[in-house]
Amino acid sequence: MSFANKYSKASPIFNVRINHPAYTSLADLFKEYGSGHVFAIAGIYINTKGKYGPQACIAINENTMVNLPSHLLEVCEEMRRDPEAVEAINNGQAGFKVYQYTSKAGNSGFSVDWVDLQ
Numbered sequence: 155m156s157f158a159n160k161y162s163k164a165s166p167i168f169n170v171r172i173n174h175p176a177y178t179s180l181a182d183l184f185k186e187y188g189s190g191h192v193f194a195i196a197g198i199y200i201n202t203k204g205k206y207g208p209q210a211c212i213a214i215n216e217n218t219m220v221n222l223p224s225h226l227l228e229v230c231e232e233m234r235r236d237p238e239a240v241e242a243i244n245n246g247q248a249g250f251k252v253y254q255y256t257s258k259a260g261n262s263g264f265s266v267d268w269v270d271l272q
Contacts, residue, residue, distance in 0.1 A: 166240040168197035168213070175219040177211070180264035183220065184252045192269050193220075195248045198230050212250070223265060247271050 183193070197213035210222040210230035222230065233239040242248045250266040257263060 166198075166234050166237075168240070169244045170196035170213050170216055172197070172199075172213055172219070173216055175213070175217055177219050177221055179221050180223070180252045180266065184254055184264055187252070189251065189253050192249045192251055192271070194246055194271060195243050195250060197243065198234055200227070200231060200234070223263065226266065242270075 183191075193212075193214045195212055196215055199211045199213065199219070201209045201211055206224070208227055209224065210227045211219045212222060212230075213219050233243075239248065247270060249269040249271045251269055252264055252266055254262060254264055
């Protein structure tokens with residue numbers, strides 16, 4: 155990776171053009187599609203104006219954004235800085251599956267497994 159690519163602060167450019175998207179959650183996707191459904195990633199964005207601080211969102215198409223839990227913020231920021239990840243997303247080669255988990259405290263939550271698409 156070049157010095158400029160590694161340290162540039164410019165936002166990545168994704169091919170998808172978002173136009174007044176509907177927002178959904180991982181819980182809603184899990185309820186509707188189950189754990190085996192693979193969603194292609196069309197773009198990754200960081201909402202910096204959230205009530206509880208920055209939050210990562212994934213565009214799955216031009217009309218739908220998926221709000222992600224806070225534990226995925228750092229990896230999403232890393233993906234946005236990685237030219238290979240941005241290229242894979244723009245080429246339709248990156249996706250995710252939703253899974254449900256139970257925390258040590260007994261709370262239910264949702265997260266993602268990242269998937270390579272062909």
